[in-house]
Amino acid sequence: MLPEPDPILCRALADDLRSAGFSGAALRDAWGEQADDAVPRGLRQPALRALGDRRDALATLGRLWCLGFAVDVEAAAAALPNLGVAGAVTLGLVGIDGDRVVPAVLVRPQPYGDADGSVEWWIASDLDEAALGGPLPEDHVLGVGGASQTLARLQLTWRGGTALDLGTGCGIQALRLRRLVPHVVATDISERALRFTRLNALLNDVDGIETRLGSLFDPVAGETFDRVASNPPFVITPRVAGVPAYEYRDGGLEGDALVASVVAGVAAHLSPGGVAQSLGNWEYRDGHSGLDRIREWVDPSLDAWVIEREVLDPLAYAELWVRDGGTVPGTPAYARLIDAWLDDFAERGVTGIGFGYVLLRRPLAGAPTLARYERVAGGGESAFGPHLAACLENQDRAGLLDDEGLASAILRVAPDVTEARHHRPGEESPSVIELRQGGGFGRTLEVDSALAALVGACDGDLAVGPLVDAIAQLLEVDADELRADILPRVRELIVTGFLTFTDA
Structure with a gap:
């Protein structure tokens, strides 16, 4: 210890x-x-x-x-x-x-930057495989890994009074949250991890981080928070003898039950307006979509935005995490562990394992207005947090507007959006028109000529309604029919960041 x-x-x-x-x-x-x-x-x-x-x-x-x-x-x-x-x-x-x-x-x-500037912390953690010269012990406390970096890039920069770092590990997320709130509660089932968290807070002269020992939400029963971040031990691991269960990555429950517990349980711990962000794996079982299964976990009182970045087949998933534990491919131990993973997946009819991001929010008032469960494979290494925050703000604002209000809005195309037109040889009109997002999740949307024309005309001058009327006249189509067709798609472009309000 x-x-x-x-x-x-x-x-x-x-x-x-x-x-x-x-x-x-x-x-x-x-x-x-x-x-x-x-x-x-x-x-x-x-x-x-x-x-x-x-x-x-x-x-x-x-x-x-x-x-x-x-x-x-x-x-x-x-x-x-x-x-x-x-x-x-x-x-x-x-x-x-x-x-x-x-x-x-x-x-x-460990460098980190946000709206308040750049810092560099010193982060202590357990020795890695290279330093140990072999597999990790099961109580290993991981340093700042790829998943932690991903969660950091996703974090909204919204401030609050209190925050919860669920499954803190070495405490890196707690340090990041502390820049946004005056008090952070950091929990973990590992006392070793909590001592690393306290060490790292002291080493970097950061106060306001309270550590508590316990599983999931047990240490914060009855409490609510403005911000919740969790890089939970989401790796799906067979619960059989001979398979190492690493505390930093394996939740100790069957299948994706740990992630389900985090997603379902956080509703009781979000203050009005509070936001929870986490990473996770979820199973596809016998043709049942993993995204649909997450939808069943989410409390209906919350706004939800779930983004699936990739889906691995069971063999690829098993190989990834057996190697992560330090077992060398080509050895008998490697083959034995792969078989254990495949047997475990087969028992539940698992055909794929999704990985992605979960954002949940308790609305300030009224019913939830956001329920997005989508697959987005694009995006680079940029910070997604500011993009997500802007999208949520756009979603809130657009949600207050009926169609007449949206038609009266003056919009501007986001500065990172470009257009690509694909022509067949010898043809004057494009066969495909794409809108491409340079930032955020790097989305590419195929649009028709009417929507492309609208986006191209959104320069902060005229409202959406007059632009639609002008495009209808140009295309010689009914203006009311075009408006009914195009306004829902304009809402989508606002929420995904292709269009923004001029005073945003």
Whole structure:
């Protein structure tokens, strides 16, 4: 068990890291871009080789806590003048083996940026597979992984009074939420994870984060929050002997029941206007769509926006997570675990496993107005949070307008939208017209000439109604019929961010 972190020692460690220039940019410069990109893939030797014989504090701490290599006691002591090697031992960050200081954890810089600016935290977590030289222990506390980064990109920047980080792990989501609210409750079933969360809060001088031990919503019974974020242990894992159950990724329930519990249970913990965002996996069973199954989990009192990014077949899913646990392909253990996963899926008739994002909101007043369950495969690595926030605001505003009100609205095409027209050789009129979104989820929509003309004319000058009338006259069609056809599609373009209100 990681020792309870001592605030004085954490401040001393922070001083030493700061003095060493222990930042992501400095480490990347020290060992080069290629080696830096290889470290998250478990390839440590290129970075170690690039450091050569350097014994400065940055190189020593980089070897010790970024790469997970032992260093000699003299170099460690020089790199930690305030904390000292004994202090690092007391914090549970290192051990001593003769004249060598051996890493017990990883401590890596983690940049983050939002509307309030950019920060870089130092995040402590358990040693990874490369540093351990084998599979992870089941109580492993993960650092900042790909799923955590994805959830960070999704986070709305709306502020509030309180927030809940459900299944906090190393505490990275709690740190991010703390920038939006004055008080965060971070929960986990792992006391080890909660100690890492407290360590990371102290190390980065962040207050207002309260940790509580317990499963799912048990530690916050009867409480509500303005913001909820959860990167839950959503990996679907066979509940049979011989299959490792990693606390950081496996919820301990059959199939996708853990994700169902999070989605269904959060309604009782959302304040009016409160928003919950989480990641998840869901099963497709005997032809029953995973998105339809999520719809059954969502409390009907909430707005819901569920985005499915991909669907894996059972074999691909099994291979992904068996490799993630450190079991090497081609070994008997690998084949045995794959069989266990496939047997588990077969028992429930699972034909596919979806992965995606869940956004739930308690309306301030009245009935829910949003129920989107969709598959969106596009989008890059940009921050989706501001895009989602703008879409929700557009949805709220458009929802207050009847057709007459929408016809009176003045809209503007979003600056990231482009149009592509495809012509058959020799034909003057395009056979396909597409609207393409450069930001957000990178949507591509095929539209007809009437809608394309409307979007092209939305420059913040004329209202939608007069534009539709002009297009009807140009196309020689009935204006009322065109309006009835085009207004619902205009609403969709507003919600998905292709069009926006001029005063937004």
